[in-house]
Amino acid sequence: MQKIGLISMKAASLLFCLLFPMHVFARNIGEDCTYEGIRLFGRVQVVTGFADIDVQKKDALADLDVRFVNAFPDACGEWQLVDSFPDFTVRFVDSFPDITIKKVHAFAGVR
Template sequence: MLIELALSQSAALSGPVAEDCTFNGIPLHGDVEIVESFPDIRVQLVTSFPDLKVKRVTSFPDDCGEWEFVDSFPDFTIQFVSSFPDIKIEYVSSFPGLP
């Protein structure tokens, strides 16, 4: 019982982004399309305490937190929301990834 409680608490403290930089199995790097409905991930833009630091790139978004915004053929879609996000992101100019 005590082990189950400790595991559930550590999962709650770790946040929605997994250590391998995924959210529900979606790698959080690559080509991203912003949509108005039915997103893969609901995202809130914050300036402190993000779940993921995102660097906007124009090519080769291969590392954790590197996103290239596209209009078609995305790796995943996001919708910006002001409440009840799946993850919170902060835009950075260097050192993207897990905080």
């Protein structure tokens, strides 16, 4: 009886280990630096509602390293903050983000 319980417990933990990381660590950002067709560089407007992308700031292990620039945001992860005519909008959230970012001063882009 204990053997069957131990085997089923091992099988359940193996199944959990195989399925859980796929969901939690799934990359949301494509290799072409896009999220659902939105290029993750350019002119960005921060809004409080109805954003194109929900973003969470992190200090480590983020999906995207972002460098805030004043002009020419033409490389992956370079964002120019604007008040009008954005390429896309973001909303900063504390939980359930679409992507996570880390602010950097150099070497922006997908990890």
